[in-house]
Amino acid sequence: MLTGEFGNIRSVLARACRTVGLDDSDARLVRCVNNAVYRLERHPIIVRITLTPGLRRRALAAVEAARLLDRHRVPVVQPARGVPQIVHVGEHVITFWMRAADTGRVPTNVELARLLRRLHRVPAAGAALPRWDPVTDLRTRIHDARTRGWPCADLDLLARRCDAIETALATVRFQLPESVIHGDAQVGNLIATPGGTIWCDLDTACVGPREWDLVPVAVRQLRFQHRTDHHQQLADAYGFDVTRWPGFPVLRELRELKLAAVGLPIALDTDARTELRRRLHSIRTGDTTTRWTPYR
Structure with a gap:
């Protein structure tokens, strides 16, 4: 659970979603290490929020990498369609991704x-x-x-x-x-x-x-x-x-x-x-x- 210093990440999510016209109601935190990763329940979208200023450039690289791999037919998650990339909220960079249909099976x-x-x-x-x-x-x-x-x-x-x-x-x-x-x-x-x-x-x-x-x-x-x-x-x-x-x-x-x-x-x-x-x-x-x- 996010506490203390990182308790404001939920408000960062809300501000970012308002900026791009998404509903963050009932959003669920999936992971929090390099990024705070949220699953939006009202949209088929995953939101990734960088936690420290030094990681901001990596968010930009992730979007470019996804587009590059897709062009070369390497199977990869997709940036969210119809949603602006990238959003800045304070020191955080937020990116939006299509939620893949996860079967729950652990890859080998x-x-x-x-x-x-x-x-x-x-x-x-x-x-x-x-x-x-x-x-x-x-x-x-x-x-x-x-x-x-x-x-x-x-x-x-x-x-x-x-x-x-x-x-x-x-x-x-x-x-x-x-x-x-x-x-x-x-x-x-x-x-x-x-x-x-x-x-x-x-x-x-x-x-x-x-x-x-x-x-x-x-x-x-x-x-x-x-x-x-x-x-x-x-x-x-x-x-x-x-x-x-x-x-x-x-x-x-x-x-x-x-x-x-x-x-x-x-x-x-x-x-x-x-x-x-x-x-x-x-x-x-x-x-x-x-x-x-x-x-x-």
Whole structure:
């Protein structure tokens, strides 16, 4: 539940919906991590609200990515038809999306691999998407957290790790061709519809190394409790095991830094604070074995 500082997000939703002529009565909060995601009950529309100023540019990229993938016949969620994109309310950016007909089935990592192969065939040349720049993204999150009063010792730790990762990334030699990438490729960012599985949550879409799209499942296997080897399923179906590639340790640490920092906007007033503390302790001590739990 949104409380304290984020209790005003519901009013942001109301103002944005009034701006574009939508009824937000009975809107239901679906998720609140990078964005507050609302389902409108009076319209077949999902509303996404950025939570911090540093994420505003990603909202613009998500809309462009959806249009690009659609042009190349990659199955993807659609921006809402007949509704203006983009709406600004204070420091927040709001985007509106058609609500996909979700069957409720959880997509498989084999489906994820197939959709990744289709996505990675989209030409990077001419794509009006940002370049992959993960360290800048991390630093933006850290800066936003400083303005919101998060303890300096934790933020200084993350800043130092950003510096180290930036240096290490300069030495990485990528094996796969550069392409359009999703940037956060996992089954949670797929929707199983009656017509097939489609991409969603395109905020991190950009032009960059394909290896990065294979890292989230591998890191999730290492850091979270999973009995099934989801990573191996993805690697077999995609045809490349990123954990056997020499650059994986660097990208793993980068991914884990992002998995910690993603909790900064929501952890001041919620139970996510305890989980963020666990992740920061792992990073501070170099602990690569402690299991994490998803932010709630």
